Amino acid sequence: xxxxxxxxxxxxxxxxxxxxxxxxxxxxxxxxxxxxxxxxxxxxxxxxxxxxxxxxxxxxxxxxxxxxxxxxxxxxxxxxxxxxxxxxxxxxxxxxxxxxxxxxxxxxxxxxxxxxxxxxxxxxxxxxxxxxxxxxxxxxxxxxxxxxxxxxxxxxxxxxxxx
Numbered sequence: 434x435x436x437x438x439x440x441x442x443x444x445x446x447x448x449x450x451x452x453x454x455x456x457x458x459x460x461x462x463x464x465x466x467x468x469x470x471x472x473x474x475x476x477x478x479x480x481x482x483x484x485x486x487x488x489x490x491x492x493x494x495x496x497x498x499x500x501x502x503x504x505x506x507x508x509x510x511x512x513x514x515x516x517x518x519x520x521x522x523x524x525x526x527x528x529x530x531x532x533x534x535x536x537x538x539x540x541x542x543x544x545x546x547x548x549x550x551x552x553x554x555x556x557x558x559x560x561x562x563x564x565x566x567x568x569x570x571x572x573x574x575x576x577x578x579x580x581x582x583x584x585x586x587x588x589x590x591x592x593x594x595x596x
Contacts (some may be wrong), residue, residue: 434540436502440509447495452483459542466546468531469554490515490527497533505543513549521559529554572596 434442438459446455456476459465465482471484486493496584497509504516514528531549535542551572556567576582 434506436509436535436537437500438538439537440497440500444495445482447493448494450487451572452480455483456480459545460538462540462545465542466544468547468549469552475583487513489519490517492516493590496581502535502537505537506536508563509533509549518557521561525557525559527554527557529557530543 443455443458445451446458456479458469459476459479462475463479465479466470466472467482470482470485472480493515494512495511495513497511500509501507509532510530511533512530514526517523517525517527529549531547534544534546534548536544552565552569555568562570589596
């Protein structure tokens with residue numbers, strides 16, 4: 434399936450709360466790295482995570498733009514919005530933008546990874562400043578523990594830059 438068709442189906446399935454259609458876009462062992470809920474792998478885990486979206490929100494709209502694909506790697510910008518069901522912000526529209534990286538295999542999503550400013554989302558959700566600080570510190574600590582950061586720091590050392 435063409436990448437543009439895939440992201441159009443992704444948008445529609447998310448908007449229509451069609452978890453089965455959304456999960457079907459992923460390879461059986463596909464992985465989704467969600468900016469709030471972490472990594473989930475396999476269609477059953479993905480389905481559970483997508484359903485969890487609807488615990489805290491409703492009326493989801495994902496709009497991908499500027500898609501770029503080369504072989505099995507693709508990227509797209511996105512604007513995402515939903516109506517919050519969280520106690521601090523029930524009924525409030527939450528909007529943020531991000532970038533999605535897709536690794537594709539046989540026309541399906543093998544891996545989805547997103548990057549967005551969590552602080553913007555947390556602010557719109559009405560979270561108290563200490564809670565936002567705690568959440569962002571947890572995400573920062575988790576990032577520092579990744580193999581990608583270890584490789585980056587090794588490169589800094591190799592170039593003689595302070596760590």
